[in-house]
Every structure is written in C-alpha cells, then in structure tokens.
Amino acid sequence: MTVLVLTCEEDVTADAVVLQLRRRGVPVLRFDPAEFPGRVDLAVRVIPDGQVTGHLVTPGGRVALEEIRSVWVRRPGTPGAHVSAEQRAWITLECERALWGALRATGARWMNDPDALERSRHKLWQLATAARAGLRVPDTLVTTDPGEAARFQKTHADAGSGLVVKSVTGRHPQDPPLTLPTAAVPPDADFTGVAACATCLQQRVPKRTDLRLTVVGDRCFPAYVTPRTPTLDWRFLPADASTWVAGEVGGALRAAVRRYLQEAQLAYAAFDFAIDEQGDPWFLEANAGGQFLFAEIETGMPMTEAIAAWLAIRRE
Template identity: 50%
Template sequence: MTVLILTCEADVTADMVVVHLHTTGVPVVRLDPADLTEGVALSGEYMHGSFRGHLSAGGRLVSINGLRSVWVRRPGTAAARAAEPSGWLTEESSQALYGMLRSSGARWMNHPDASRRARHKPWQLRHAQRCGLPVPATLITTFPQAAREFSARYPDLVVKPVSGAHPQDPPRAVPTSRVTPDTDFSAVAFGPTLLQRRVAKRADIRLTVVGETMLAARKTTAEDDEVDVRFASAASPWRPTDVPPRVAEAVRAYMRDAELAYGAFDFAEDADGTWWFLECNQSGQFGFVEVETGQPIARSIAEWLARPVPDGAGLVNGRDTVVP
C-alpha cells in the first residue's frame, strides 16, 4: 500500500522522510494540490454501494483505496497553478480531492479537520491549559482599555500575531516583540492584538511529537532580549534534552484530545526549569532540529506513515473519533 504526501515541490523537509520510506521499500506518491488539472488528475466512482478512486501525478496512478497513510505536509492551494485559476476552480478541486481522500481508510498526519481546528492560537492556549501545560498570562483584544489594564498588571509584555505569518507571497514571519513601557495601545482597536506576559527564559524548547514518540531539543538563550528564537543568534546550538514526566503526560493529552499525529511544540524554559507553553504548530518544520541534534525525526515520521492501515475506514489519525 502507498503513502501519499501532499506538499509543494520545494519541500526539502519532506525529502528527508521520502528517503527513509524509499529505504524501507514503501511506495510513495508525492503531489501538490496546486497542480490539479495541470499535471495532477483525479477520478472517483460511487457505485453499487462502494467507492473507487484514483489519483495521477508524475506519470503514476494510485488507488485511493490503496493508500495506507496521507501526510498533509505543506500543500499548495488546490488548482492554484491551473491554466485558468479561479476561486471557483479552487473550491471545486479542494472539495473533490480532500473529499475523496476522506473516503479512504488511510491514516492521516494530520487529518484536515483536526488540523484546521488546531492551528487557531486562541484554541491552542485554552487546550494547553485544560491539558495541564503552564501558559503565560495572555490577552487577545481589540479594546485599548483592556490592553492598558493588562499592561498595568503585567508590565513586561510581548506582542505577537494571532494567526502567525503575514499573508504575503511568500509568507513573511512576523517576530514576537517586546512591548515598550510607553506604548499607547490605541491602535489595538484596529485589529485583534495578542499580548502575553514575557517569560524570562533561560532556554527555548522545541518538542517534536510523532505519534507516541517525543523528541525534545533545547537552545540556551544567549541574551535576555532575544524574545523570538526564530530570529535569535546562532551562537547556541540546539541540543537533545529530556522531557519532564509531567510535561510528557500533558503533551500526550494535548495530542490525543486534539486528534493530532504530529505536533511541533514551542516552550520557553524559565530559571526554575518550568516549560511554558507558547504554541503547537501542527505542521511545523523539523529539519533544522534534526540537522543540529541528530534526532531521528524524519525516520520516526516515515515509520509512522509506513504502518499498516488500521481496521475500519474514515478514521482520524488512526482513531475511531469524530472531529467536530
């Protein structure tokens, strides 16, 4: 049975996993939904109480019922590179592709429904609280007065985007930044603003979770004002580290209840050794961590994708669970 990887052509991180799958002899088909109608084709029949579907990409034809797993890595917008792209064609192509894939019994990393919910940062923060992970005091608001009152309670704040990257092409990372003491907060009224108590951290933690496997890496903070690890100096490398038992238990609950098979968790470690939850990216990068630490993240993903298909169809990440 075949592993289907949905991602863009220039995804080097996905290449790392494909190498391991090829080594084990597991068939792999890789396609970008953006190429639908131009290089990628699909067909599905619903007849006599059964479903039969096929996908074609790169000269290869694969049965949708013959998929063992689907890795939704970094797919492009459906039909974005069609000869005559349109919003209508994108919606039709997206519903056709993902609707047919939902008709298979394949295991998902991650299921689109679970992924869509899990990407919302406000939902992440509340979910992390419920699972027992420490979350810094946070305010998301369009009320300037609420921001002023929050700042009075927590004078040392950072500001970050609610949604993540700025929606330009290509997407631009918006850094987490410290809030100056003389900030007016009047501009908060023009758009939702996320303010968070700054954690005086001694290290950044990246915890990559693949199924039941947890691989944590730690990067010592070089300077006190280095808020966003993505823009920090490269002087301190990422090194493997152990996951505290209480964190591991809470993260397992987070993954289970979020119905995720993969998650890249970011924590800030304070002087007391507490791991403060910042976010969980359900499709976060891992290549840079593997390169620096030697942790077998790509191999762990390949092994998860290569597992036999579970009994039953329409499962979410291998579990008989209905995603709201």
Template identity: 50%
Template sequence: MTVLILTCEQDVTADMVVAQLHRRGAPLVRFDPGDLPGEGALSAEYVRGEFRGYLSTGGRVVSMDGLRSIWVRRPGEPAAHAPEPSPWLSAETGQALYGMLDCTAARWMNERGAAARARLKPWQLRTAHHSGFPVPATVVTTYPRVAQQFADQYRHVVVKAVSGRPPGDPPMALPTTLVPSDADFSEVAAGPTLLQRYIAKSADIRLTAVGEELFAARKTAEPGQVDGRFGDTGHTWKPVEPPARVRRAVARYMELARLAYGAFDFAEDAEGTWWFLECNQGGQFGFIELETEQPIADAVAGWLAAPGETG
C-alpha cells in the same frame, strides 16, 4: 499499500521522510494539489453504493482503496498551477480532491478538520491549560482599555500575531516583541491583539511529537532575548530529555487535539519550567534533525508506513 504525501515540489523536510520511506521499501506517491488539474489528475466514482477513486501524477496511479496513510505536509493551493487559475477553480478542485480523500480509510497526519482547529492560537492556549501545561497569562482583545489593564497588571508583556505569518509575496515577518512601558494601546481597536506575559527565558525548547514518540531539543537563549526565531545567538540545538510532567501534558494535548504530529514551542525559565507557547500542527523539524541528529524523519516514515488502524 501506498503512502500519499501532499506537499509542494520544493520541500526539503518531505525529502528527508521520502528517503526514509524508500529505505523501508514503502510505496509512496508525492502529490502537489497545485498540479491538479494538469500534471495531476483524479477520478472518483460513486455508483450503487460503491466508491472507486484514483489519483495520478508523473505517470503513477494510486487507488484510493490502496492508500495506507496520507501526510498533509505543505500542499499547494489546489489548481494553483493550472493554465487559467481562479478562486472558483481552486474551490472546485479542492472539493473534488479532499472530498475524495476523505472517503478513504487511510490514516491522516494530520486529519484536516483537527488540523484546522489546531491552528487556532486561542484554542491552543485553552487546550494547553486543560492538558496541564504552564501557560503564560494571555489576552486577545480589541478593547484598548483591556489591553492597557493587562499591561499594567503584568508590567512586562509581549505582543505577537494571533494567526502567525501573514500571506504575501515576499512574506512578512512578525516577530514577538516586548511592549514598551509607555505604549499607546488605542490602535488595539483596529484588530484583535494578542498580549502575553513575558517569560524571561534561559532557553528555547522545540519538542516534536510523532505519534507517541517525542523528540525534544534545547537552544540556550541570550539574556533578554524575546523571539528565538530571529537573530543568531551563537548557540545550537541540543537534544534534551523532556520532564515527566511535560510528557504527560503532550500526550494529553495530542489526544484532545486529535493530532498525529505536533511541533511544540516552549520557553524555559531560570527555574527549569517549560512554559507552553504554541503547538504547530505542521511545524518544521528538518533543522532540528540536522543539528541534533534525532531520527525524526525516520519516526514520521515509520508512522506513515505502519499497518496500524485505519479510519
């Protein structure tokens, strides 16, 4: 049985998992949807109630009934590398590829429908509440008056993107930013704005969940630091044991979200409380493994290579 990895060519994190799969002797095919059609090819037949499908790349062919698991890592846009790419060709190719893969009994990390919903920040916040996480007070609004009232109530608030990094080349960075006390909220009407109560943190926490395995790492924050993704604090990530309450909440969140993999970000305050910020269903873990030596890639490889239940 074969592991299918959907990702782009330059993906160091995927390279780490591929190495562990090779160590385990697990057959795998690495495929970039951007190479279809062209370097990649597919064929699916639906005849007399039977389904047969095949995917090939680099001279290798994998049968759909021979797939053990599918890891949706960082796949390119379907048909992105075609001689004459177009939105129509991308739509056609995506329908053909993912429609065929959805017909298999393979296990997904993560299943596409669940992953699409899990990307939605407002849905994440509500699910985090239901899971038992402490979540900073948050508002998403296009009403300037509501934004002003929220800022007046909580005094220290930050503004962050609802959807994450916007598309573009070169990519644009939108760090979480502390809102000044004299801010003018009139421009909130121009687009949905996410405001959140500022957590004065002592550390950033990244917790990587791979199935039932949890790998937590802590990096000390500088006084007044807002967004730990930007700027060098001089501190490094170190392994940390997640509290029992967090373990239970993570398990509940993963169940509600129907995820096999999730990268959770927390802000730890002076009292040691881990405040939920977000869960990235496709978040990076390579930088954490390199600094902490936690065997996250091996855990991912183990989940992908395990017999497990399919479907």
C-alpha cells in the same frame, strides 16, 4: 500500499522523509494539490454499497485510492492554482471538496487530518486546549480595545512582569509569507493602534532557555536551544548564533502533551515552550506543521525516521 505526500515541489524536509520511506521499501507518491486540476487527474466512484474506488494520476505516477495507506499533509498548495482568475474561486472550491473528500473516503491514516490542522492554527484555541491538558500557559489577551490593553499591561506591571506582543496568526499573508517576531511591549506603550486590528498581548515569561518538543505519534524529541545572546524569539537568530542540543523532559510534560494531541486529533506537532528560571515549561505554541529538520541535523535525533515509520504503518 502507498504513502501519499502532499507538499510543494521544493521541500527538503519532505525529501528526507521520502528517502526514508523508500529505504524501507514503502511505495511513495508525492504531489502538490496546486497541480490539480491540470497535471494531476482524479477519478473516484462511490458505489451503492459504500465502497470507494478510483485513482490518482500525477507526474510521479498513479495510485489506486484503495491502495493509499497514509497521507502526509506537509506543505500543500491550493487546488485550482493554474486556472484562469475569473473562474479560480469556484474551481478551487469544487476541486478541494473533490480531492480532500476522495482522500477522506479511503480510510487512510492522516498526518495530520485537514480538519484538525485547520482548528489547530487558532492560537486562542491552542492556549485553552493546552491549559485543559495540564500545561502551564501565559496570561494572554487578544483585543481591539485600547483600554483593555492598557489595563492588562498595568495588571502585569503591578505583578512585576512585563508583556510581549505577537501575531495572532504567526504569518503575514504576503508573497513570500512574512513571519512576525515576538517583541517586548515597552512600559510607556501607546495602545491606540490596537483598535485597528486584533492584537495579541501575553505575559512575558522570564526564561533561561527554549524547548522545541517535536512529537511524532507516541515518540517525543526534546531539543533545547542555547542562544549566545538573550532573545525573545529564537526563530530570528542567525544560524550561527545558537546551539540546539538533545535533552530530556519529565513524564508529567509528556503526558500533558499527549493529552493535547489527543484532544487536537493530531499525529504530529512541534511544541514550543519557554523554560523559566526555575526550570518549569510554559506552553507557547503547538505547530501542527512545524519544521523539525533543523533540530534533527544539530541533535541527531531521528525525527525523519519516526515520521517515516508512522506513515509506513499499514492501515487496518
């Protein structure tokens, strides 16, 4: 049975996992949904007894739908990318429903299910779910009300802590996408501008380090970063300005993370935690499509192998 990898053409992370799967002797078919229709063809039939048959034909080969064991949704494009602009919206909707519907109907295992992926992109949902799972989350306000923002800042100033501001989505939709950094809110901040757009303000956690906890099924891979200079957002450090090292996490954190994944219906996520001065973790984000290869390269933890092993399990 075949593993289906849905990602863009240039994706070195997917390259590494595909190589691991092939070393295991597992057939792999990789393509970008943006190539459908056009370079990718689909035929699917649902017969009256509920059986689903059909096939996908891509530049990399052909697979029967009933022979797909698992689907890795990595960095997929949007169907209909190559059709004329005046018809794109309709064709995209039709082709998305056809492709994703066919793959759902196969009964294959997902990393991660598209519906779960979409839900998990919402930062406020993440924070509430993390708190229910038993993770510590910073006090957070998303608002378009300047007065609420000012009162929120005063509350935390009185408590002796400051605020940070961050994007609600994490990425600005320009081409290529722009990632917006987490930034400190100055004590004399003017909040008038929040009326123009929903703004995310969050309690600042005095931290001594950051933890990137990558979870693949039941396997946890903790990596701690040691920046050479203090930073609010390690993503914007130069490559030579920090060091990632493998570490350990306690059983309580592992259990809470698993509860989060169970509610989120995710098989994979990259969790970001701020580790405070007492060594306690604060949940910041769980990225269901988060990068892991950079941490694997520096720490040697076998995350690529873990993903390949999960994808290679035959469906029931």
